[in-house]
Each structure stands twice: as structure tokens, then as C-alpha cells.
Amino acid sequence: MSDSRPLRAAVIGAGRMGMIHGHLLSIYPETEVVGFVDLNTRLSDHLASQGLRAPLYPTVEALFSAATPAAVFVCTPTHTHLPVIRECLARRVHLFVEKPLATTRTDAEAILRLATEAQVVHAAGYVYAHLPIVQAAHDLLKRGALGDLLRFTAHAYVSEVFGPKRGWFFQREQAGGGVVANMASHLLFILGWFFGPIRRAIASTRSHASTIDDSAQALLTFASGVTGLLDTSWSMPGAQMLDYGLTIEGRQGTLVLCRDRILLHLLSPAGGYDAGWSQIHASDLPADTAFDVSPHIGGEAFYRQLHSFVEACRTGTLPFCSLEEACNTQRMIDAIYTSAASGAPVEVA
Amino acid sequence: MSGLVLELRPPESQHYVSWRERLETVARYSDPDEVHALCEKAYSLGARAVLTVFDHTIREALAAYQRWRDIEVWAVVPNMFAFIRDLTDRGLVGAARARFMRLTPSQMMRTGFRAMLDLGGIRRQDLAVGTMLVCEMEFAALRGLRVTRLFLHPQVTEIALAGGAADVFMAVAAMAERLGIGAGLVTHNPLRAVEVLGSDLRRFARVVTPCNSKGYKMFPNRDLCETLFRSDPARFIAAEVTAGGTLEPEAALAHTRALGLAGAMLDFRTAEAAFRGRTIPRLWP
Numbered sequence: 007m008s009d010s011r012p013l014r015a016a017v018i019g020a021g022r023m024g025m026i027h028g029h030l031l032s033i034y035p036e037t038e039v040v041g042f043v044d045l046n047t048r049l050s051d052h053l054a055s056q057g058l059r060a061p062l063y064p065t066v067e068a069l070f071s072a073a074t075p076a077a078v079f080v081c082t083p084t085h086t087h088l089p090v091i092r093e094c095l096a097r098r099v100h101l102f103v104e105k106p107l108a109t110t111r112t113d114a115e116a117i118l119r120l121a122t123e124a125q126v127v128h129a130a131g132y133v134y135a136h137l138p139i140v141q142a143a144h145d146l147l148k149r150g151a152l153g154d155l156l157r158f159t160a161h162a163y164v165s166e167v168f169g170p171k172r173g174w175f176f177q178r179e180q181a182g183g184g185v186v187a188n189m190a191s192h193l194l195f196i197l198g199w200f201f202g203p204i205r206r207a208i209a210s211t212r213s214h215a216s217t218i219d220d221s222a223q224a225l226l227t228f229a230s231g232v233t234g235l236l237d238t239s240w241s242m243p244g245a246q247m248l249d250y251g252l253t254i255e256g257r258q259g260t261l262v263l264c265r266d267r268i269l270l271h272l273l274s275p276a277g278g279y280d281a282g283w284s285q286i287h288a289s290d291l292p293a294d295t296a297f298d299v300s301p302h303i304g305g306e307a308f309y310r311q312l313h314s315f316v317e318a319c320r321t322g323t324l325p326f327c328s329l330e331e332a333c334n335t336q337r338m339i340d341a342i343y344t345s346a347a348s349g350a351p352v353e354v355a
Numbered sequence: 356m357s358g359l360v361l362e363l364r365p366p367e368s369q370h371y372v373s374w375r376e377r378l379e380t381v382a383r384y385s386d387p388d389e390v391h392a393l394c395e396k397a398y399s400l401g402a403r404a405v406l407t408v409f410d411h412t413i414r415e416a417l418a419a420y421q422r423w424r425d426i427e428v429w430a431v432v433p434n435m436f437a438f439i440r441d442l443t444d445r446g447l448v449g450a451a452r453a454r455f456m457r458l459t460p461s462q463m464m465r466t467g468f469r470a471m472l473d474l475g476g477i478r479r480q481d482l483a484v485g486t487m488l489v490c491e492m493e494f495a496a497l498r499g500l501r502v503t504r505l506f507l508h509p510q511v512t513e514i515a516l517a518g519g520a521a522d523v524f525m526a527v528a529a530m531a532e533r534l535g536i537g538a539g540l541v542t543h544n545p546l547r548a549v550e551v552l553g554s555d556l557r558r559f560a561r562v563v564t565p566c567n568s569k570g571y572k573m574f575p576n577r578d579l580c581e582t583l584f585r586s587d588p589a590r591f592i593a594a595e596v597t598a599g600g601t602l603e604p605e606a607a608l609a610h611t612r613a614l615g616l617a618g619a620m621l622d623f624r625t626a627e628a629a630f631r632g633r634t635i636p637r638l639w640p
Contacts, residue, residue: 052480264372
């Protein structure tokens, strides 16, 4: 496929994430927004006042009656993903789904099956994986800089929930869970991308502020043999934006992934780095972003995420952030909740 | 000439190398005296203005600091992270009400009157109308401070730039003119700002945007940004001068000065390190 025309895309769900994707699609040189879909059609004035002037349709059916998008960005509340995607894929359009993929593993796997059968390009919106520094960490691991990977520790904290909360995002049935499904899932995606399929989880969760999980601790084992501990909470003071960190130990070295840098300790030279300590800062990595839609949250990762999806659509290949990878994340989420509920380890088939 | 400008933000909204560094920094700067001390360190390095997103601590510290130092305060409004959090917790009406209740009775009257004039825009959830209403309420709550410039929070700025919503920026410029202060922009996308605003960029006397010798955070790239800076250097103030702390402050600022820019931002880490090390008696001669 070597089509040089802009990718015609529609955004389903005109909430906060839908608007961000709408803006990105508007500013990206090789995409065009052909429509929004939202049950609340009064949003059209609000969208227009932001410069988002593509028509707003009340239903997916109305969108497809009036326009012919080649791709859809599904940004509706999580519990609606499966029916919305089923309706969209009846037209065989490329598919981008905001995270998490679904409220349950069963639904997530059904979504993946639909997308695979439709033979479309698909991707999930785990935006932090597109940060250049995260990709640099992935490259180092794949190049074997740390040798055999052994273990990790990880955290994902934010100051979000200190009492009862309203809205679909804080309802288990609609959001699929609390901090694990909706905040820590960013880090779970990265863990799955780095270490492969999940095999086992032992976890506990707590609801101390809201009615869903506000914090969790999980011991995860991957098929690659890597084991590690994730600690997460959205009731930690001091972090208006998601604060995450990951320390990975291998036989030949240790990698500490921070927000804007990697601290690397190697026992012997590898991956172009000397033995001992090295620091790789985001400013040392090649820049390939034309617009920063959200300097403090996600930054250039949003633009890179879109670029990766558009390129995948052009070439007909699956990006690294495909729904297959997102299903691995969903299996982790599911295993953590199942283990926390039963108090027993969960083996993931 | 603006020279050095101290950049303040609620410490919770910054990035840190480790969780421990975060907690230590957030705890430390929750004390207005520590913010006050930081301002004084920056002052000794040559900073004569503070660009800030406000929280209660910063407002209190700056109010005290302005009593004994003649320093400009450049306000970035609204505090979008706090506003988004409020939106989630209280809904749009609740978030607006919380800001309204911080005003004095006369400010409430003025804000209420202005809102009445914009009822259509409020009903339509017009971005410019809603943004300005929140900006005006947050700005009004800064009573006691001598604010000399007004900036729109970058989270709104970048969205409005992406959408080409020039009316949002015109509303900010008009608000600044009405208040008798200058207007400015904080953005990571200065070329897009030129594209959207055209000649109206002149209404924004200061544009704060990344500038460093590594091209870090300079979108779409360093060459295009520097070409823009050279075309109108007195308008631009360099942010991210040390490229996330990877460049020595003295060399980083020399690069900015060589481009002829109006000034440079000094983040808290650079200010603390330069003051502690005393390696640079005055960062911006």
C-alpha cells in the first residue's frame, strides 16, 4: 500500500480523549478528520469552538451513512468498546482503541478476534509506550544489553482519588476497574511489551477512598521467566500527573527507567555503552515530532502514537501497540483482579 | 529586556527522577518560606520576574516576596491540572462555583455580570468563553499581587493552537489589555503559534518556548525554531535552556544570549544548583 492521500479518520466519543485525538488528526499532515460521533450532539458547538469543525453524528450508523472513514478512533467509555467496535468493523475500517481495551478479558479477546477477522490494522492507546525514552529502553533490552532478564520492580502513582468520585471512570462496570485498569495499565502494557506474555499473578487490591480499587500490589511472572513487583495507587499525594518508574535487573546489568532518562549499569560493555554507569537522557534521542499537543502529560508521545498508527495503516502491518499486545495487558489486569478477589495465585493460559 | 525569569509551578505538577525526589521536593515547597527562599536565590542570580502557575503556597510566598523585592509576577492561568481535577470531582458547575466562591463580593458581581453577557457562549461550552471565565476568576483571586503579564496555561494553549482557535488568544490579549498588563504565550509549538496568530502575535510581547543547543522540546525542529527566534528575538524567552538538566547553565544561557533572545527561564533545579555551587555569580549579566 503506497497511498499518499490523507488517512480519513473518524473519532467515536467526543470526550477528553476524543478531542485530543481529533486535534492530533487535524494537525498531523497525513490525516483528515471526517467526523465525530457522540450521543451528545450539543457538543458540536464546543468542538467547533476548539477548531474541530468536522460534522458530529449521533451514531456510528449516521457517520457511515454520511462519510467514508478509513480508520476509526474509539474513545468512548470502556464498557461500550465492544459494541461500538463490532459496529465499526462491519465496514472494515482500521481501528485505534483508547486504553484499556475493554472491561473484561473476554471482551478484549472478542475485540481482537473481530479486528483480526476483519483483517484491519489495529492499535491501542497506551501512549506512554511511545515516549522516546521508553522506546530506547525497549531497544536496549531487545539488543540484549542486560543479558538474560531476571526481575523488575515498578511503581505507578498519581494524586487522583482521596474520596468518593463520580463519573463512569470510577464505576467498575463501566471502566473495568480502578487504578489497575485505568492508570497502572499504562505500565502493565510496557511490562508486557518488554517481557512478553503474562503467565502468573498474585495480587491484592484495596478500596480505601472510592468504591473501586484505589491501590494494588502485584507479583507478576512472565512466560520469559521475568518476575517482578508492581505497586500502584492513585491516592498518593504529590503527583498531579502519573508518576511511574521501572527498574529491571538482568544477568549483565540493571536499567532504571525514569520519566525522562534511563540510568544504566552494565557489568561489561554492551549495546554501545561502556561497563559501569551511563545515563541516557530524552534530550540525547533523535527528535521526530512536529507538534506537542500536551507538554506535561504524554508530550510528544501522542504525536508519535498517531504516526505509528498511520504508518501501520499505510503499510498494512501491525504496530507494536497492536490489540494483541493490549490483550496481554488485559490478561494482566484480569489476573490481578481475579487474584485479589480470590486471595490465590492466578495462572494465565 | 526581560533577562532571567524564575519558573514556578506547583511542585506536584513537575517531573522528577525518582519518587523519593518528588516527595522531598513537594514536601519542601509546600512551605511558602521555601518558595520565598527560592525566589531570593533566583534574584541573587539575576532573575527579576517570576512566571508561575499558582497554588495557595506560591500565591502566599509571592505576596510576601513582592513586599520587599521589586519583582514582576507573570501569571499563568488557569491552573489546568487543578481545574481538570475539579471537573472530575465536582462537574463543570461545581468547578466554576469553587472558583467563584474565592472572590470578593465586588469581584463576584463583576464576574457574574460578565457571565451574563456571555450566556450563549457558556451554554454552547465555547472554548474561548469558558476559558476566559475561569481565567478571570483565577486572576481575580490573585489580589494582593502585582501581576505584570498574563499567560494562558499551556494545556489550553496547545489545544487551541492545534485547532487554530485564534479567538481564544484574542480573548486573552483583550483581557490583558483591559487589566492594563502585558500578554504572553507559553508554548512548545511556536511555529504553529505564528501560523495561527499571524500578525496578531504582536499582541503577545513575550513568547516562552523551549530553546537549547540540543533541540530538546523544540518542535518541529531546532533549525526552524531558531530561524523564527532570529526573526524577532526580543519576543522570545527561552525555556528548557539546560535541556532537562543535561547542559551546564552557563553554556546553556550563552547559547540563548547568542540568539539575542529577550531572556531565559530558570527552573528551580537550575536556580538551586547555581546558587549552591556559586559557579555563576550572575547567570544573566
